[in-house]
Amino acid sequence: MSDAISITAIRDMYPEEWVIAKVTEVDEANVPVAGIVLVHHPDEETIFESLQAYRAEHPAMRLYTFFTGSVIPEGVHLAFPFG
Numbered sequence: 330m331s332d333a334i335s336i337t338a339i340r341d342m343y344p345e346e347w348v349i350a351k352v353t354e355v356d357e358a359n360v361p362v363a364g365i366v367l368v369h370h371p372d373e374e375t376i377f378e379s380l381q382a383y384r385a386e387h388p389a390m391r392l393y394t395f396f397t398g399s400v401i402p403e404g405v406h407l408a409f410p411f412g
Contacts, residue, residue: 333363336393343369345398347376349383352391361393 333353334342343366350364368379373396380394401407 331365333365335363336361336395339364339366340397342366343397346371347373347394347396349376349380350393350395352393361391364393367392 336350339348339350346369348366349368350361350366352361352364354361354363356362367383368376370376370379376394380392383390383392
């Protein structure tokens with residue numbers, strides 16, 4: 330199995346893709362900060378099919394599934410009301 334790398338490095342390695350990583354390190358808030366990439370693919374459906382298979386085979390393994398690109402599409406603007 331590959332060596333663990335930081336989540337930041339994973340985001341840089343696989344731009345605009347979905348990733349499933351085995352969590353190897355978390356921060357003080359229990360947020361994954363490093364892992365081993367198990368699957369990466371630009372198609373969300375492919376990733377979720379892979380995720381189901383990994384969960385069935387390894388139910389106790391802590392997995393982190395995330396998209397490395399922008400969650401908010403370019404050209405979309407958000408406004409948050411204050412007060």
